[in-house]
Structures are given as structure tokens and as C-alpha cells.
Amino acid sequence: MNSDANPVFTLAWTFAVMSLFAIGGANSAIPEMHRVAVDVHHWLTDKQFTDVYAIAQLSPGPNVLIVTLIGYSVAGLAGALVATLAMCVPTAVLALFVSRFLARSSHARWPKIVQAALVPLSIGLMGASGFILARTSDRTVVAVLVTVAAAVLASVTKLNPLWMLVAGGCLGFAGLIG
Amino acid sequence: MPPDSPPAAAAPDLLTSPPTLVELFLAFAKMSLAGFGGVLVWARRGIVDQHKWMTADEFNETFALCHFLPGPNIVNLTFVFGSRLRGLPGAVAAFSGLVGPPALIMVVMGMLYHRYGEIDALRRVLSGVACAAIGLMLAVVFRMMTPLLKRRDLVGLLTLLAIFVAIGVFRLPLAAVLLVAIPLSIAITYATRKEAA
Numbered sequence: 178m179n180s181d182a183n184p185v186f187t188l189a190w191t192f193a194v195m196s197l198f199a200i201g202g203a204n205s206a207i208p209e210m211h212r213v214a215v216d217v218h219h220w221l222t223d224k225q226f227t228d229v230y231a232i233a234q235l236s237p238g239p240n241v242l243i244v245t246l247i248g249y250s251v252a253g254l255a256g257a258l259v260a261t262l263a264m265c266v267p268t269a270v271l272a273l274f275v276s277r278f279l280a281r282s283s284h285a286r287w288p289k290i291v292q293a294a295l296v297p298l299s300i301g302l303m304g305a306s307g308f309i310l311a312r313t314s315d316r317t318v319v320a321v322l323v324t325v326a327a328a329v330l331a332s333v334t335k336l337n338p339l340w341m342l343v344a345g346g347c348l349g350f351a352g353l354i355g
Numbered sequence: 356m357p358p359d360s361p362p363a364a365a366a367p368d369l370l371t372s373p374p375t376l377v378e379l380f381l382a383f384a385k386m387s388l389a390g391f392g393g394v395l396v397w398a399r400r401g402i403v404d405q406h407k408w409m410t411a412d413e414f415n416e417t418f419a420l421c422h423f424l425p426g427p428n429i430v431n432l433t434f435v436f437g438s439r440l441r442g443l444p445g446a447v448a449a450f451s452g453l454v455g456p457p458a459l460i461m462v463v464m465g466m467l468y469h470r471y472g473e474i475d476a477l478r479r480v481l482s483g484v485a486c487a488a489i490g491l492m493l494a495v496v497f498r499m500m501t502p503l504l505k506r507r508d509l510v511g512l513l514t515l516l517a518i519f520v521a522i523g524v525f526r527l528p529l530a531a532v533l534l535v536a537i538p539l540s541i542a543i544t545y546a547t548r549k550e551a552a
Contacts, residue, residue, distance in 0.1 A: 196426045198529045200537075203427045204492060208522045209529035216526070228472065231484040232464050234491070237388045238457025241427035245458045249465035257462050265454060268426025269434035273446065276420055276435045292423040294544040297511040298536055300499045301518025307492045308523040314485045323483065327490025332497055339391045341487045349483020350476060 184252045185259050187218065192244055192263035197271075201299025203241035203264070207306035210247065220251045223313045230310060235342055241265060317355035323348060373440040374408070376448040382406060383433055383452030394429045394453070402436065409436070430454065510547060514540055 191213055199206035207230070214220045221229065229250070233243035241264055248260025279288065315321045327341045348354055374382070386397040395418075402408050409417070421431035430453065437449030471477055503511045514536070521532045 194530065198533050199425050199427070200533070201422070201428075204495075206529065208526070212526055212528065224478075225472070227485045228468065228478070228481045231481045231488055232468060233461070234488040235391075235484055236457065236460055236464055237391050238460070239387065239390070239394050239427055239429045239453065241430060242454070242457055242461045245461040246465050246468075249462055250469070254462065257458070257465065261454060261458050265427060265430045265450070268424065269431050269446070269450065272421055272424045272426070272431035272435050273438055275424060276417070279420065288420070288423065290544055290548060291541060292419070293548075294540040295423055295537070296499070297503065297508075297514040298518050298533070298540060300496055300503075301515040302522060302529075303492060303499070304496045304515070304519045305523030307489050307496060308519070310485065310489050310492075314482060314489060320482070320486045323486040324490040324493070327487040328493040328497070329490075331491050331494035337391075338393075338491050341491065342484050345483040345485070345487030346480045347483065349479040349481065349486075352479060354479060354483045354486060 184218075184220075185255055188248050188251055188256055188260045189263045192248075192260050193267050196264045196268045199268070200295050201302060203239070203243065204306055205299050205302035207243075208302065208309050210243070211309050214247055214251075218251075220247065225250070227310055227313045231342075235346075319348070320354045323354065373445075374406070376441060376444055379437055379441065379445055379448040380452035383437075383449045384456045385452075387453045387457050398429060398432065408440065510543055514543075 195206050195209050195213070198209070211226055215223055215226050229246045230243060233240065233246055236242065242261070244260045244264045245257045248256035248258070250256070252259070311324060315324050323345050327345065330336055330341060331338060345354075382401055386401040387394055390397045399411075399414060403411050403414050417435060418428070418432055421428045421435065424431055430450065433449045433453045434446045438446035441448070500512075500515070502508075503515070518532065518536060521527050521536075522529065
């Protein structure tokens, strides 16, 4: 925590702005969360960031709750609350207004074009998320194999993702990930 | 599925008897707590199949809208949905149900991590989980890329690559990149569609 302002305000401002640019969902904002939390403010180390991501994936609830953990690490309960609300409320209110506007208007063509234009951006962002996390996590051959295996299994089977996380955890516990 | 869910034929009249705020809160808390690795599947199951609060088409349309808007999709969807049934209080009730209970769990996890995060066994376990979780994210990326590859959408793929490099490799700030990329991508999409039409 080496920012001069009160970290709670920094959290509120940072996540409120970030949410407005999280196209495709919370996972698209992972690179920006990493940049802000690890590189800019040094709230977390690289390893802590991937730990936080792993914990968020292991826990129930929407993916966005990784910001609750980041907020908690920075400023305890207040940080958790502020980060969560900052990441959720502005875009939820925006969604409310847009849905009401679209219900009343006939600009049906525009959403389609905007949507088509945003899809590649959102995929690129998620790819970047995977890349940034992998740089820290996938440092051994076995680690890379676990990542590849999970990607393949999730693509070709209907296996519950939770089992893959548990399997990864077991391999880690056994000391195979390194 | 619980035994109290009504038979498929009974279409409830949401306008005359929408669910109460407590019902909304509880329904969304349940979906959220069931949702490991994403709540969407459970939200669809709860809203469409179990409670019949929306038809499948309505759900898809609302989700499409929330997907192209920024921010956490499922949170947006919950907020929009709650407000349709019960106005702003409904939105707040559904949102609190979706986010409140799992956020509390997350805080407890945060406390445990702070106390025990340095223990070697836990560090190893989390490293393993992270590796698998990254794989799951890559699977989503591939699934979303497939339509672009099938269409040989070269423009889309190049846009994707440019964003990946700018954000993932050069680590540029998200807002700056998107303020350039969004208008550009919309303009290109508009131009190519016009050409095709």
C-alpha cells in the first residue's frame, strides 16, 4: 500500500472506472486489475494475485467477486465492501437505463453492430487475462500440462469445472506443480 | 429441482403477482451460492426453468444486452431483471441476494488467506488450482473464437490479436486502449456490414 491517498477512495475510484471498461464481463478486466493492484499500487505480489484469482474461482458466486478479495487485502472489510460496490453498481445502473431505453426505442440495428464490434475486443481481453496469469503460474512443465489439460477437458467434455480445480489443487498439494 | 416448483403448464401472471422482495433475494442467493465457476447456468435454471419468471427467449435477449454492456454480466442481468419485476427495490433485493452471501464467503476466505496464506501446503494447492483455472479461462477464449475462425473473420481476429498484444504484452492501461479500440472496431464493423448489405 504505497499510494498517498486513502486506499478506500483509490479502490472506489479505480474499480468504478474499471467496470465501465470491462467489456465481456469481469474476466476481461483481470489484466487491468493486475496492472493496478500489482504494478501501479503494489497492493499484491504476482503470486498473491494468482492466489486471489484461484480462491475466487474456488468459491461460489459471480466471477466479479475477485474484487472483493482484492479490496479486502488492501483495506479490510471496508475495502471489500467498497471494491465490490464500485465494480458492480455503476454498470448495473447503466444496464438498467439502457434496457429501458431499448425497450422504448426501435434502434434495433445499433446494438447488433456494437455487439459484433465488441466481441473480438472481449476475447482479446480474456486471452490477455489468461496470458498474464499464466506468466506467474505456469512455470513448470507439469503446471503447463495442468493448464492445457483443463482447457481441453473443458472444451470437449461437460465435466463440472470444479473437479478440474480440485484436481489441480491435489496435484499442487502433492508438490507436482512446483 | 425442488418439489414445490409449479407444473410447466401454469404460467404465472407476473404483473398481478410478482415475487416479493424476500423471494427475489432468496432465489438469487440460491443461484449464486450454487454457481461455482460462473453463475449463468444456475441463473438460467432458476429464472427460466424453476421459477418461470422469464421465457428462454426473454432470458437470452436480456443476457445478450447485458453481455454487450460493460461490467459483470450476471450482476447487470440480475439488476435489470429485479427492476422489471419490482422496480428499484426489486433490483436491490435481487442484487443483494446475488452478491451479498458469496461476498461474505469471499471475505472469510480473505481472512483465512491472510492468516494462513504463507503456509507452504496452501501455497502449493493454490498454485495448482490457479493452473487449472487458467485452463478453464482459455477454454472460454477458444469457444468464443470458434465462430470467428469458422467465418474466416480476418478483421475480427486481427482486432482480437491487437487487443491481446496491447493489454497482455505491452500492459497498456485498459481505458486508454479501449477508448481507441471501441470506436475503431465499431466503425470497421459498420463499414464491412454496409459493404456486405
